[in-house]
Amino acid sequence: MYKTKITKLLNIKYPIIEGGMIWAGGESLAIAVSENGGLGTIAGASCLSPKDLISKVNYLKSNTNKPFAVNIPMIYPHADMLAEVCLNYKVPVVITSAGNPKKYTQTFKKSGIKVLHVVANEKFAIKSEEAGVDAIIAEGVEAGGHNGQDELTTFVMLPNIVKKVTIPIVIAGGIATGEQILASFALGASGVQLGTIFAASKESDSHINYKNAVINSKDNSTTLTGRRLAPVRALKNDFSQKILSWEYSDLSNENILKNIGHGGSYKAIIEGDIINGTPLAGQSSALINELLSVNEIFDNLKNEFNRAVNKLQLLNS
Amino acid sequence: MYKTKITKLLNIKYPIIEGGMIWAGGESLAIAVSENGGLGTIAGASCLSPKDLISKVNYLKSNTNKPFAVNIPMIYPHADMLAEVCLNYKVPVVITSAGNPKKYTQTFKKSGIKVLHVVANEKFAIKSEEAGVDAIIAEGVEAGGHNGQDELTTFVMLPNIVKKVTIPIVIAGGIATGEQILASFALGASGVQLGTIFAASKESDSHINYKNAVINSKDNSTTLTGRRLAPVRALKNDFSQKILSWEYSDLSNENILKNIGHGGSYKAIIEGDIINGTPLAGQSSALINELLSVNEIFDNLKNEFNRAVNKLQLLNS
Numbered sequence: 001m002y003k004t005k006i007t008k009l010l011n012i013k014y015p016i017i018e019g020g021m022i023w024a025g026g027e028s029l030a031i032a033v034s035e036n037g038g039l040g041t042i043a044g045a046s047c048l049s050p051k052d053l054i055s056k057v058n059y060l061k062s063n064t065n066k067p068f069a070v071n072i073p074m075i076y077p078h079a080d081m082l083a084e085v086c087l088n089y090k091v092p093v094v095i096t097s098a099g100n101p102k103k104y105t106q107t108f109k110k111s112g113i114k115v116l117h118v119v120a121n122e123k124f125a126i127k128s129e130e131a132g133v134d135a136i137i138a139e140g141v142e143a144g145g146h147n148g149q150d151e152l153t154t155f156v157m158l159p160n161i162v163k164k165v166t167i168p169i170v171i172a173g174g175i176a177t178g179e180q181i182l183a184s185f186a187l188g189a190s191g192v193q194l195g196t197i198f199a200a201s202k203e204s205d206s207h208i209n210y211k212n213a214v215i216n217s218k219d220n221s222t223t224l225t226g227r228r229l230a231p232v233r234a235l236k237n238d239f240s241q242k243i244l245s246w247e248y249s250d251l252s253n254e255n256i257l258k259n260i261g262h263g264g265s266y267k268a269i270i271e272g273d274i275i276n277g278t279p280l281a282g283q284s285s286a287l288i289n290e291l292l293s294v295n296e297i298f299d300n301l302k303n304e305f306n307r308a309v310n311k312l313q314l315l316n317s
Numbered sequence: 318m319y320k321t322k323i324t325k326l327l328n329i330k331y332p333i334i335e336g337g338m339i340w341a342g343g344e345s346l347a348i349a350v351s352e353n354g355g356l357g358t359i360a361g362a363s364c365l366s367p368k369d370l371i372s373k374v375n376y377l378k379s380n381t382n383k384p385f386a387v388n389i390p391m392i393y394p395h396a397d398m399l400a401e402v403c404l405n406y407k408v409p410v411v412i413t414s415a416g417n418p419k420k421y422t423q424t425f426k427k428s429g430i431k432v433l434h435v436v437a438n439e440k441f442a443i444k445s446e447e448a449g450v451d452a453i454i455a456e457g458v459e460a461g462g463h464n465g466q467d468e469l470t471t472f473v474m475l476p477n478i479v480k481k482v483t484i485p486i487v488i489a490g491g492i493a494t495g496e497q498i499l500a501s502f503a504l505g506a507s508g509v510q511l512g513t514i515f516a517a518s519k520e521s522d523s524h525i526n527y528k529n530a531v532i533n534s535k536d537n538s539t540t541l542t543g544r545r546l547a548p549v550r551a552l553k554n555d556f557s558q559k560i561l562s563w564e565y566s567d568l569s570n571e572n573i574l575k576n577i578g579h580g581g582s583y584k585a586i587i588e589g590d591i592i593n594g595t596p597l598a599g600q601s602s603a604l605i606n607e608l609l610s611v612n613e614i615f616d617n618l619k620n621e622f623n624r625a626v627n628k629l630q631l632l633n634s
Contacts, residue, residue: 182629219473
């Protein structure tokens, strides 16, 4: 697979980043992704105490000498705590998301930490470049988990943002095949971020029920709830149907939030209740059909990528 | 630009199809697209009498000797009338949409008419192949106008459908640049369908207010209404905000439909009332920044495509 600005910036072999995934993205998965030549990412969202994150960072440092990242979703109340641990333990890369890129970027950069910020539209791409981040991750509406309000798709957001910023762009949302990686390069990306395919891999911390639900899903198996509040993509189930029925009613946002409650993603991803919990997953679920190890996933991506390069060259001849 | 199964099937120079666009897609635009080497399409939705369509077909036949298409959206009550004219006047290509591909396909094919059917998920892609269509047009949720219920994006739908059917696939939804055409080929498409960029071109029948609204729009300027009924993507305005507020309430679908009324797209696209009408447009609006002729659009697409091919080869070296 090609060398790009992202492989150089992050000192990784392949321009493939593991998305920060609450509950699924633990230390085993991050090590596997980094050892296979990508950038593994510890999901800060699941680390509720400094000890949680410190033990994961230490475990990664003693099990791989390759770079890795910690994701800090800035909407969570424990974001400042995560940032402090990242600074103190000098993690190689921090991926900030769901917040203002100005808040942490310069502090991290002064400590020699590379900073990538997740955006979902042109406005935040420009703000991120102004804040001095090293690269942006542009995430389309096909992505699992939290989504931007604008519902821009990967295929349109990327060629638009490419014209608006000069820093490298990693594209995210819906990606699970090598053909899509080649297409991302054609659109001007320097790297890709994959989430759901890793969340459903052997090394993921997620429950086997969750992995099987992703593997057995169809193209229309996910849905976006929370359009009136904070959009979230997950596999359709009884719970998502209930949430949608509350949204398409005259219930207030406060009452909808009260009805939804807390812990839906933990219930689905860790406890395996994929009917009554929230099994966060992207539209790429349609492209994921087997329980694979991270090593097998990387092999597939490379093979698909090379086949796509060859097919394109045949078309061109 | 590459020769593909679609250029061969349709006997056109470039694998670029004009989407069927109510009000915007008249005879001047279709002639310009076909004369520039693509496949121009008369929007059947705007032809309310046989005379309307017959005069357009005759006008095309006397002004270009290149192939062209008629789009028949099967949800409209005048679909049978359109089909009869297409048969009697032996149009080269029919593009059916929003209905069952079994209804007309074999009748057209027996008359030597090529049939393409528009789909928005895997299920209808497979049904279309079974019905014997020559190719499918897979349209993602970024597209302007009527959308499928599943809200699948172009970037995920295409690599999924490629594995499920053997007939050629044209990809649609969000496309307005040559880089996206190359990316579509990388994902396995044999052609692309473009809508909004042609609807906002010099040769389009649309009002200048509509063209300017598309040209001046940003990445977050479109919205999807009608999720409870029949999804439609258009530029955000006062009217779309009203529709959304009705949807997120306990109004019945019948009352929402009554409130929406008829003629919104005519008001916006022909009369130029882009505030109170429905200016149908796709997310590709973000990528359209100038009032151009169809000839200039084709030049841009070819240049962008070739630049993207060269950039990809540089990455590979």
